[in-house]
Amino acid sequence: xxxxxxxxxxxxxxxxxxxxxxxxxxxxxxxxxxxxxxxxxxxxxxxxxxxxxxxxxxxxxxxxxxxxxxxxxxxxxxxxxxxxxxxxxxxxxxxxxxxxxxxxxxxxxxxxxxxxxxxxxxxxxxxxxxxxxxxxxxxxxxxxxxxxxxxxxxxxxxxxxxxxxxxxxxxxxxxxxxxxxxxxxxxxxxxxxxxxxxxxxxxxxxxxxxxxxxxxxxxxxxxxxxxxxxxxxxxxxxxxxxxxxxxxxxxxxxxxxxxxxxxxxxxxxxxxxxxxxxxxxxxxxxxxxxxxxxxxxxxxxxxxxxxxxxxxxxxxxxxxxxxxxxxxxxxxxxxxxxxxxxxxxxxxxxxxxxxxxxxxxxxxxxxxxxxxxxxxxxxxxxxxxxxxxxxxxxxxxxxxxxxxxxxxxxxxxxxxxxxxxxxxxxxxxxxxxxxxxxxxxxxxxxxxxxxxxxxxxxxxxxxxxxxxxxxxxxxxxxxxxxxxxxxxxxxxxxxxxxxxxxxxxxxxxxxxxxxxxxxxxxxxxxxxxxxxxxxxxxxxxxxxxxxxxxxxxxxxxxxxxxxxxxxxxxxxxxxxxxxxxxxxxxxxxxxxxx
Amino acid sequence: xxxxxxxxxxxxxxxxxxxxxxxxxxxxxxxxxxxxxxxxxxxxxxxxxxxxxxxxxxxxxxxxxxxxxxxxxxxxxxxxxxxxxxxxxxxxxxxxxxxxxxxxxxxxxxxxxxxxxxxxxxxxxxxxxxxxxxxxxxxxxxxxxxxxxxxxxxxxxxxxxxxxxxxxxxxxxxxxxxxxxxxxxxxxxxxxxxxxxxxxxxxxxxxxxxxxxxxxxxxxxxxxxxxxxxxxxxxxxxxxxxxxxxxxxxxxxxxxxxxxxxxxxxxxxxxxxxxxxxxxxxxxxxxxxxxxxxxxxxxxxxxxxxxxxxxxxxxxxxxxxxxxxxxxxxxxxxxxxxxxxxxxxxxxxxxxxxxxx
Numbered sequence: 045x046x047x048x049x050x051x052x053x054x055x056x057x058x059x060x061x062x063x064x065x066x067x068x069x070x071x072x073x074x075x076x077x078x079x080x081x082x083x084x085x086x087x088x089x090x091x092x093x094x095x096x097x098x099x100x101x102x103x104x105x106x107x108x109x110x111x112x113x114x115x116x117x118x119x120x121x122x123x124x125x126x127x128x129x130x131x132x133x134x135x136x137x138x139x140x141x142x143x144x145x146x147x148x149x150x151x152x153x154x155x156x157x158x159x160x161x162x163x164x165x166x167x168x169x170x171x172x173x174x175x176x177x178x179x180x181x182x183x184x185x186x187x188x189x190x191x192x193x194x195x196x197x198x199x200x201x202x203x204x205x206x207x208x209x210x211x212x213x214x215x216x217x218x219x220x221x222x223x224x225x226x227x228x229x230x231x232x233x234x235x236x237x238x239x240x241x242x243x244x245x246x247x248x249x250x251x252x253x254x255x256x257x258x259x260x261x262x263x264x265x266x267x268x269x270x271x272x273x274x275x276x277x278x279x280x281x282x283x284x285x286x287x288x289x290x291x292x293x294x295x296x297x298x299x300x301x302x303x304x305x306x307x308x309x310x311x312x313x314x315x316x317x318x319x320x321x322x323x324x325x326x327x328x329x330x331x332x333x334x335x336x337x338x339x340x341x342x343x344x345x346x347x348x349x350x351x352x353x354x355x356x357x358x359x360x361x362x363x364x365x366x367x368x369x370x371x372x373x374x375x376x377x378x379x380x381x382x383x384x385x386x387x388x389x390x391x392x393x394x395x396x397x398x399x400x401x402x403x404x405x406x407x408x409x410x411x412x413x414x415x416x417x418x419x420x421x422x423x424x425x426x427x428x429x430x431x432x433x434x435x436x437x438x439x440x441x442x443x444x445x446x447x448x449x450x451x452x453x454x455x456x457x458x459x460x461x462x463x464x465x466x467x468x469x470x471x472x473x474x475x476x477x478x479x480x481x482x483x484x485x486x487x488x489x490x491x492x493x494x495x496x497x498x499x500x501x502x503x504x505x506x507x508x509x510x511x512x513x514x515x516x517x518x519x520x521x522x523x524x525x526x527x528x529x530x531x532x533x534x535x536x537x538x539x540x541x542x543x544x545x546x547x548x549x550x551x552x553x554x555x556x557x558x559x560x561x562x563x564x565x566x567x568x569x570x571x572x573x574x575x576x577x578x579x580x581x582x583x584x585x586x587x588x589x590x591x592x593x594x595x596x597x598x599x600x601x602x603x604x605x606x607x608x609x610x611x612x613x614x615x616x617x618x619x620x621x622x623x624x625x626x627x628x629x630x631x632x633x634x635x636x637x638x
Numbered sequence: 639x640x641x642x643x644x645x646x647x648x649x650x651x652x653x654x655x656x657x658x659x660x661x662x663x664x665x666x667x668x669x670x671x672x673x674x675x676x677x678x679x680x681x682x683x684x685x686x687x688x689x690x691x692x693x694x695x696x697x698x699x700x701x702x703x704x705x706x707x708x709x710x711x712x713x714x715x716x717x718x719x720x721x722x723x724x725x726x727x728x729x730x731x732x733x734x735x736x737x738x739x740x741x742x743x744x745x746x747x748x749x750x751x752x753x754x755x756x757x758x759x760x761x762x763x764x765x766x767x768x769x770x771x772x773x774x775x776x777x778x779x780x781x782x783x784x785x786x787x788x789x790x791x792x793x794x795x796x797x798x799x800x801x802x803x804x805x806x807x808x809x810x811x812x813x814x815x816x817x818x819x820x821x822x823x824x825x826x827x828x829x830x831x832x833x834x835x836x837x838x839x840x841x842x843x844x845x846x847x848x849x850x851x852x853x854x855x856x857x858x859x860x861x862x863x864x865x866x867x868x869x870x871x872x873x874x875x876x877x878x879x880x881x882x883x884x885x886x887x888x889x890x891x892x893x894x895x896x897x898x899x900x901x902x903x904x905x906x907x908x909x910x911x912x913x914x915x916x917x918x919x920x921x922x923x924x925x926x927x928x929x930x931x932x933x934x935x936x937x938x939x940x941x942x943x944x945x946x947x948x949x950x951x952x953x954x955x956x957x958x959x960x961x962x963x964x965x966x967x968x969x970x971x972x973x974x975x976x977x978x979x980x981x982x983x984x985x986x987x988x989x990x991x992x993x994x995x
Binding site for chain 2: 495
């Protein structure tokens with residue numbers, strides 16, 4: 045009896061996961077597995093491992109995988125280091141919410157267009173070089189483009205808002221009373237930061253790292269347009285294979301290899317940092333010896349890291365004392381604000397740069413722009429093909445974000461709070477759409493949709509984008525839930541609130557920021573998604589990124605900058621209105637925190 | 639009743655067919671227009687300037703004459719996989735597609751394309767080199783070298799050997815990140831006679847490419863990149879399609895085209911197999927082969943008409959910008975589509991391996 049009851053209880057806890065898993069199985073795993081299975085079919089039709097022996101027999105794949113990992117790791121490190129102070133300032137300042145608006149601003153311009161902005165900014169006779177030359181600071185142009193530096197700069201620029209928002213959602217749940225308690229107990233600013241704040245914010249940092257890293261693995265536009273031949277990534281090779289060599293089996297093998305590498309990294313991550321960072325799972329029970337050894341090791345590592353950090357903190361304080369600098373809160377604040385201002389300038393630079401370019405008379409994107417014409421605005425925005433693409437993308441983005449949030453949030457709850465066995469495995473399963481290049485899904489879905497008659501339909505695209513966004517929602521909401529103090533729910537329940545009321549009046553407001561971020565991420569990921577759209581939208585039903593991509597691969601004209609500027613202004617207005625509305629109706633989340 | 643109407647219907651169809659066979663195009667088109675009033679053809683093209691020119695020369699006029707709306711949609715170059723998927727799944731996202739010579743051969747030989755009627759009016763006039771059993775040429779372009787006159791004055795590189803000569807011509811280069819054309823240019827640079835390029839001596843080509851590797855700043859994969867690099871003077875020497883450099887020159891970029899040792903090729907329209915609208919597709923192909931249409935196309939983008947009769951309709955100043963202007967073709971070599979159809983897969987793999995090394 046009792047056993048049956050507990051089993052049914054566990055089963056009912058699994059129910060919230062069902063929609064997400066079902067969607068993933070039907071729209072992702074099924075079609076993709078079918079495609080990947082082709083990797084075991086050789087070019088002569090025989091079943092075997094010949095595609096794999098070819099794969100490892102060639103230096104191309106090993107080299108490009110190393111390049112991909114290197115670019116992703118560098119970008120991730122850069123995003124964390126420069127993003128942390130920004131997130132920290134937003135979380136600890138009154139003006140934080142206005143700062144968020146600036147940070148997410150680059151999100152509102154197409155990733156593709158920003159890449160072109162970087163080409164002009166970093167070029168030999170580009171903005172930075174020509175400015176430095178005219179100031180007499182350099183004699184000959186710096187080598188800023190077509191190298192590792194350019195690719196990492198543009199990738200970090202693309203990923204930084206995501207990193208900041210992810211870290212922020214954890215930081216906002218760190219109560220200021222901890223720091224206050226530390227300072228009452230005599231800890232100085234640096235010490236309380238290093239020993240209290242930093243460790244508490246680590247789950248957010250780890251979640252940001254995992255997310256940025258995994259998304260970077262799939263990047264190919266930046267490396268292709270801004271890199272040299274040394275920055276050729278594995279996704280690019282897979283795409284070349286698929287679109288040129290027609291070698292489905294071999295491309296499938298390359299995809300399998302990439303999947304294995306990604307899963308290995310996730311597994312490693314899970315063991316060193318603990319997947320708790322991402323899923324909010326508390327893995328008290330040890331699964332096997334290896335895991336417990338690793339987790340003990342990682343605990344020691346964490347402890348050691350803490351000591352090292354506080355040691356550094358003491359060292360800095362010592363140095364400051366020796367240099368007779370009073371460690372006033374004010375001076376560190378000034379340094380912090382200056383640093384954050386620089387980062388915000390980095391984030392906004394390429395975005396604002398596009399505005400003057402959009403009025404340029406030249407047919408190419410050039411520096412300096414020659415003024416003044418409105419022809420790009422007229423030529424593009426009066427074209428029905430562009431306006432319908434904009435509307436279509438907005439619709440698809442909203443649809444996908446609604447589905448992904450509706451399906452992903454319950455899944456995140458189940459993964460964090462239930463007692464289901466095998467939660468790490470489930471989590472790894474859910475984030476698969478983030479790890480694999482979108483190209484794989486694009487091809488797999490094209491075949492499926494063609495059979496269902498869904499090619500070219502908005503519904504097909506919304507479902508595909510929703511599936512791609514589910515991992516973003518699950519990870520974001522989980523990272524908020526992990527820091528969520530369940531005693532608040534229990535308190536409400538004890539005071540007589542029913543479960544729905546607890547959810548509505550306590551839980552929801554507290555995780556609201558996380559859900560809104562999740563919704564925004566989903567919307568953006570759809571609004572900016574290109575690869576799947578390229579395949580499943582067919583000929584006439586282009587989304588905005590597809591329309592822009594077509595324009596961009598054929599002519600790099602200021603028209604792209606014009607479209608981009610209009611989107612930027614439109615979405616910023618929407619965002620500002622939302623923010624105003626929130627302020628007027630009074631954000632319960634902020635009140636609760638205060 | 640039913641029998642009667644069926645007979646009438648058959649009769650009308652037969653008349654149409656007879657008329658179509660007699661191929662008095664202007665006479666038939668009003669009928670086609672009525673028969674397919676709500677029809678639409680989706681044509682995959684490489685976009686950009688080619689799309690603009692094709693819209694003016696082919697799509698809109700075809701709609702005016704037949705009432706069939708033609709919509710050009712863009713996709714990445716060489717959409718081999720997409721065509722295969724389209725045919726296999728019978729979902730005809732594209733009714734007609736622009737394909738390179740080697741793509742026509744690869745897809746045609748494996749049964750993915752309709753065969754064209756080589757004797758149809760218009761098509762019969764197309765240069766045999768710009769025609770395949772599966773495709774009708776509408777543009778001839780050339781991969782040429784161009785140099786910055788700002789960097790080299792008028793004494794820039796005049797041959798592929800010069801492009802590969804880093805001592806004599808120091809500077810940044812942009813080459814295509816693809817074996818087609820790049821290997822040919824390397825072999826010519828190494829002194830291979832341009833009439834004896836094929837089959838390519840791959841070892842020799844890659845060895846020669848090793849020499850130029852350090853000076854290649856940009857390996858471009860789509861034409862717009864090469865235009866942009868020339869327009870923003872990111873590089874000093876660029877190897878790309880003549881239309882791409884011309885676009886930058888028209889915008890004021892100080893570049894000069896060298897036609898010597900250019901590699902010319904043609905793109906054609908092809909029809910993926912099994913389309914219920916095949917008849918209409920082939921009518922479109924015939925329409926695009928017409929001399930007046932091909933001449934109109936050349937007005938908007940500097941690529942030559944594969945139908946020699948089109949030159950009557952092109953003025954002299956324009957001809958001067960085309961790859962087939964007098965005295966040019968003799969100095970150029972034709973890209974061997976059959977060679978690439980047979981070897982692209984293998985050579986591309988080797989090229990990819992070489993480039994990341």
